[in-house]
Amino acid sequence: xxxxxxxxxxxxxxxVVRVERSAPPTRTAVxxxxxxxxVRLLADDRALPGGxxxxxxxxxxxxxxxxxxxxxxxxxxxxxxxxxxVTVTAAGAEVRALVPTALDALPREVDRLQLSGTELxxxxxxxxxxxxxxxxxxxxxxxxxxxxxxxxxxxxGHAAQLAALRMPVRRLAAWSAAGFPVVVEHPDVARWTRLRxxxxxxxxxxGFTVVEPGTTTALARWA
Numbered sequence: 562x563x564x565x566x567x568x569x570x571x572x573x574x575x576x577v578v579r580v581e582r583s584a585p586p587t588r589t590a591v592x593x594x595x596x597x598x599x600v601r602l603l604a605d606d607r608a609l610p611g612g613x614x615x616x617x618x619x620x621x622x623x624x625x626x627x628x629x630x631x632x633x634x635x636x637x638x639x640x641x642x643x644x645x646x647v648t649v650t651a652a653g654a655e656v657r658a659l660v661p662t663a664l665d666a667l668p669r670e671v672d673r674l675q676l677s678g679t680e681l682x683x684x685x686x687x688x689x690x691x692x693x694x695x696x697x698x699x700x701x702x703x704x705x706x707x708x709x710x711x712x713x714x715x716x717x718g719h720a721a722q723l724a725a726l727r728m729p730v731r732r733l734a735a736w737s738a739a740g741f742p743v744v745v746e747h748p749d750v751a752r753w754t755r756l757r758x759x760x761x762x763x764x765x766x767x768g769f770t771v772v773e774p775g776t777t778t779a780l781a782r783w784a
Contacts, residue, residue, distance in 0.1 A: 570665035572620055573627035574599065576714055577641045577674065579655040580632045580681070586654035588683040588710055589745050594651035595630065595714035596700055596721035596743035598658035602647040603722065604737060614645060614660045621661035625767060628718050630711035631674035640670040651743075656714070680710055683747075690746035692784040695735045697742035698724045701760070701780040704750050708778060712771045716764050716779035717745055723762045724781040732783060756780055 576595050580586065586594075607614040621627075633641050638655075642648065646659035659671065692699045700720045702713050721743050725733060736742075748756065757763065762781035768774025 570663045571627060572617075572624060572661050572663050573629050574602075574621060574661045574718075575659040575667070575671050576628055576630045576718060577638075577657045577659065577671070578630060578632050578710075578714065579634065579638050579657075581634045581638075584653075585681055587652070587685065588681040588713070589686055589747070590652035590654035591656060591681065591710065592700070592702065592714050592717040592745040593743045594649045594654040594656035595658075596698070596717040596745070597651055597741050598647055598649040598656045599628070599718035600721045600725050600741040600743075601649060602658040602660070603725065604741070605647060607645075608660075617660050617662060625769075626719060626722070627769065628715035629676060630714045631671065631676055632678060633674050637670070637674065641674075644668060644670060658718070677709060677711060687744070687746045688748055689752065690744050692782045694784045695732075695739070696784065697739075697744040698736065699782045700724075700743055700745050701753065701756055701782075702745060702747050703776070703778050704748060704753050706772060706776070709771060712778070716766070717743065719764050720762055720779040720781035723764070724783060727761055728783055736783070753780075756782070 608618045646657050648657040690699045700717050760780035760782050764779040766772050766776045766778045
């Protein structure tokens with residue numbers, strides 16, 4: 562674990578969701594796109610040892626893994642697209658994962674973006690998703706407490722990130738070849754209680770924002 566020098570600002574990965582007024586994405590699609598975007602950025606050649614992004618990625622992964630989710634539309638989205646990162650489109654949602662940076666050195670284009678706001682609709686929310694061989698990673702979002710969109714998207718990103726670190730090499734290769742697909746479910750309390758002991762990835766929140774420290778916010782599974 563990286564020990565921040567005294568006076569140094571923490572680092573975070575910024576996830577930016579495109580939310581246009583005319584055609585906003587669904588909540589679940591944003592969560593899935595966030596998970597995919599995080600893993601694709603970390604698997605990008607530029608993020609690997611020797612790549613131009615690697616020093617910043619390594620600094621971030623050596624410390625607390627913070628992710629912040631923001632919203633952009635129109636020209637603001639176009640400006641974010643010009644910053645170093647990876648954009649993913651999933652089920653109508655667009656999310657750009659930006660190369661991590663210190664929180665006191667955020668680009669102006671990002672710093673001015675909204676961190677919270679109106680929740681998105683979720684007409685086709687999935688309550689049950691079964692992991693299948695060579696299929697997408699299944700990410701479950703906790704039913705209680707309710708997570709605001711930004712927190713849920715960040716939790717899904719973290720779950721996908723840890724899934725990539727923990728799954729067997731051959732399974733990871735198959736997931737990578739498919740483009741790192743993620744499917745997100747919002748289980749009820751009973752299903753969540755059954756899944757928790759079985760899931761190879763459990764995201765326990767540090768409690769920096771929204772939830773109490775030690776809250777399990779997401780799970781990840783694969784077959």
